Amino acid sequence: xxxxxxxxxxxxxxxxxxxxxxxxxxxxxxGWRGPExxxxxxxxxxxxxxxADSGVQWKVPLPGSxxxxxxxxxxxxxxxxxxxxxxxxxxxxxxxxxxGRQLWHARMWGTAPTLHHETKxxxxxxxxxxxxxxxxxxxxxxxxxxxxxxxxxxxxxALSNEYGVFENRFxxxxxxxxxxxxxxxxxxxxxxSYALAIDxxxxxxxxKTDRPGVWLSWSSPISAPAGDAGxxxxxxCSSEKMDALDPRSGEPLWTLRGMARECIPTPVIGxxxxxxxxxxxxxxxxxxxxxxxxxxxxxxxWTSTRGNPYVPSAILVGDYYYIADDHGIGTxxxxxxxxxVWRKRFGGDFTSSPVSADGRIYFTNETGTTLVIxxxxxxxxxxxxxxxxxxxxxSPAISAGRIFMRSASHLWCLGGENPAK
Numbered sequence: 451x452x453x454x455x456x457x458x459x460x461x462x463x464x465x466x467x468x469x470x471x472x473x474x475x476x477x478x479x480x481g482w483r484g485p486e487x488x489x490x491x492x493x494x495x496x497x498x499x500x501x502a503d504s505g506v507q508w509k510v511p512l513p514g515s516x517x518x519x520x521x522x523x524x525x526x527x528x529x530x531x532x533x534x535x536x537x538x539x540x541x542x543x544x545x546x547x548x549x550g551r552q553l554w555h556a557r558m559w560g561t562a563p564t565l566h567h568e569t570k571x572x573x574x575x576x577x578x579x580x581x582x583x584x585x586x587x588x589x590x591x592x593x594x595x596x597x598x599x600x601x602x603x604x605x606x607x608a609l610s611n612e613y614g615v616f617e618n619r620f621x622x623x624x625x626x627x628x629x630x631x632x633x634x635x636x637x638x639x640x641x642x643s644y645a646l647a648i649d650x651x652x653x654x655x656x657x658k659t660d661r662p663g664v665w666l667s668w669s670s671p672i673s674a675p676a677g678d679a680g681x682x683x684x685x686x687c688s689s690e691k692m693d694a695l696d697p698r699s700g701e702p703l704w705t706l707r708g709m710a711r712e713c714i715p716t717p718v719i720g721x722x723x724x725x726x727x728x729x730x731x732x733x734x735x736x737x738x739x740x741x742x743x744x745x746x747x748x749x750x751x752w753t754s755t756r757g758n759p760y761v762p763s764a765i766l767v768g769d770y771y772y773i774a775d776d777h778g779i780g781t782x783x784x785x786x787x788x789x790x791v792w793r794k795r796f797g798g799d800f801t802s803s804p805v806s807a808d809g810r811i812y813f814t815n816e817t818g819t820t821l822v823i824x825x826x827x828x829x830x831x832x833x834x835x836x837x838x839x840x841x842x843x844x845s846p847a848i849s850a851g852r853i854f855m856r857s858a859s860h861l862w863c864l865g866g867e868n869p870a871k
Contacts, residue, residue, distance in 0.1 A: 481579030482625035495851030497865030508550035516574030554601035560591030575623035605653030638667035752788030757781030768826030
């Protein structure tokens, strides 16, 4: 395995006290888009109202930049970021959930930093993921790191040294997926694209599937049930197609044609279907899993071309499928038929993906204003509109009755008991 780091530091701060402590209430947010990778949590008590100076339990500055969502496990909140002239300095920061106190901070050097968007991306666009025993962080520089929960480095990989530097003008943003004992990474770019399954305990390859003809994607992989109990499919959205692989072997199963040339949103699953946002001007799909070969004409349940975003992922809550495009137009579709239920102008531009808890959906725009609406209803009902007056490109996390919102410079903890004045 390539040695991709030059310096490593753990800053102590009661890290040992947070390991193994049970969450006071609610559900963890262990990776990109939460416990089921769809933006929805069963957590209770998320706040309805806040502002830049009220309803804030704590706020702490983060080093560098990043749009990875924070992850939460018990009393730990973990963020990744990068800085430096080429975004070559990589950070994994662990904070105390209840007070924002820094528990540890790991610093590494990136192997091969790539081009990135001036404000909306960095080497820390992919979100980390944890199983409660280890934290896995993937960066746009091609580096993968595994830490234990106290911040000790267990193993690392430099994929750009092994398989070629990522060729991507806006930096890689695909967040790794934990599946059984595998860490799965989708590496689609202008160079040779591939999907890789890494043994999460050792860092060694379990399988690698080359993806010829796939030249670009920022989407993240998901695992979808397919038919019989225990049967799963690895879903990869990419340039002009969606692929399903066997997640245990990497063997290709089926392909759907018709996606947009550049795919960013992550699909979601529900009602026995896979819902994939293709991109503006292209179709979005509801697809039955379980096919073989080309399923374009056999497994598509419905398509829609209304309101499709370029960057934000969609969310499925109950019988309704919600999307907000990059320019603030929100659309609700019937999840079974794809028919439009309502369409509203939310206001502002959107990069962040929506999240849901307690029968509500939270949509946060780039100026830091969050629109909260009632979920799972035919009628559009605005419940509140709140702002923190800072730029927000990252998607929030919800855990322990709080919203963890990452702005361009800080991590905010909103709600919870005894919020700071």
